Amino acid sequence: MNNVSSSTKNLGEQAYEALREAIITLELEPGQTIFENEIASQLSISRTPTRDAFKLLISEGLIEVTPQRTKKVVRISESKVKESGFVRLSLETSAFKLVATNWQSTKVYETAEREIKRILQQQREAAEDQDMKLFLQWDEAFHNRILQLAGNETLQGVIYHMRGHLNRFRYLAMREIVLTEDLIVDHEQLFTCLTHKEEKKVEELLKRHLTKYHAEIPRLREQFPTYFTD
Numbered sequence: 001m002n003n004v005s006s007s008t009k010n011l012g013e014q015a016y017e018a019l020r021e022a023i024i025t026l027e028l029e030p031g032q033t034i035f036e037n038e039i040a041s042q043l044s045i046s047r048t049p050t051r052d053a054f055k056l057l058i059s060e061g062l063i064e065v066t067p068q069r070t071k072k073v074v075r076i077s078e079s080k081v082k083e084s085g086f087v088r089l090s091l092e093t094s095a096f097k098l099v100a101t102n103w104q105s106t107k108v109y110e111t112a113e114r115e116i117k118r119i120l121q122q123q124r125e126a127a128e129d130q131d132m133k134l135f136l137q138w139d140e141a142f143h144n145r146i147l148q149l150a151g152n153e154t155l156q157g158v159i160y161h162m163r164g165h166l167n168r169f170r171y172l173a174m175r176e177i178v179l180t181e182d183l184i185v186d187h188e189q190l191f192t193c194l195t196h197k198e199e200k201k202v203e204e205l206l207k208r209h210l211t212k213y214h215a216e217i218p219r220l221r222e223q224f225p226t227y228f229t230d
Contacts, residue, residue, distance in 0.1 A: 001027060003044045011045050012052035018043060019053050023062050023073055024168045025133055026175070030075040030227040034063070062164055075229035076169055078217060084166040089210045091159055092143065093203055095150040096190070100199045102149070109149070116145055116191055120184060127179040135179055136171060142187050146194065166213070172224065173216040 001022045019039060022028045040050040054071065057063040064074045103109055123138035140163075147156050186209040193201040221228050 001042050011049035015043055015045060015049045015053035016056045019057060020062065020164065023057070024164060025171055026168065028073050030073055032073045034071055034073060036071070060161055060164055076172070076227050077165065077229050078221070079230055080165045081169045081213070081217075084162045085210065085213065087162055088159060088166060089207060091155055092147070092210065093206055095147050095152065095155060096194065096202050096206055097199045099146055099149045100194045100197050100202045103195055103197050112145060112149055113195065116142065119145060120187055120191065123187070124181055124184055127181055127183060130179050132171070132174050132179060136167070136174060169220070170213055172220055172227070173213060176220070176223070
């Protein structure tokens with residue numbers, strides 16, 4: 001886990017992000033007991049911001065407190081993954097279709113187009129390097145950049161927090177496969193349809209793209225039975 005560094009964010013927010021990333025990328029494994037003093041030491045910060053980070057992650061459902069007051073990383077819930085996936089698909093479909101409807105030749109969209117093309121190139125390079133962690137970071141960047149164009153900060157916040165459960169499962173799935181450029185094709189097709197204002201096609205592609213994880217559930221449950229709770 002990386003040390004918390006100075007930034008415009010307060011130490012509690014930085015600790016939250018570092019700890020959340022460690023949970024999502026399975027550096028902290030499902031079911032693992034964690035201690036505030038150990039995490040504070042690893043992040044080189046005091047107990048207070050670490051405690052604040054724990055509180056946020058408990059409210060997000062990524063850390064649980066046992067009856068004995070022990071804190072553990074929550075195991076992966078299949079039902080929670082499916083619920084989160086359903087909500088994400090519903091919200092992103094609405095947002096992506098709105099962006100497709102509004103796409104036009106203005107400075108805002110021209111800037112977004114350049115940035116999205118750069119993100120896709122970075123993701124392609126991460127796949128070539130078999131850097132799964134970086135690959136998924138660029139995957140998130142792609143979706144987030146398009147969501148920004150929808151102009152709804154509330155929607156972005158909801159999707160960010162509910163994606164934690166889903167992304168942990170996706171990271172586990174990605175860890176067990178070889179990253180190929182084929183995994184980026186969905187993004188490229190989605191982007192093309194957005195810029196051509198093809199709302200219906202965007203909806204169809206997004207549904208296919210965001211429901212692929214369903215096929216991985218039985219295999220991963222069998223391969224990592226201690227990671228799952230239901």
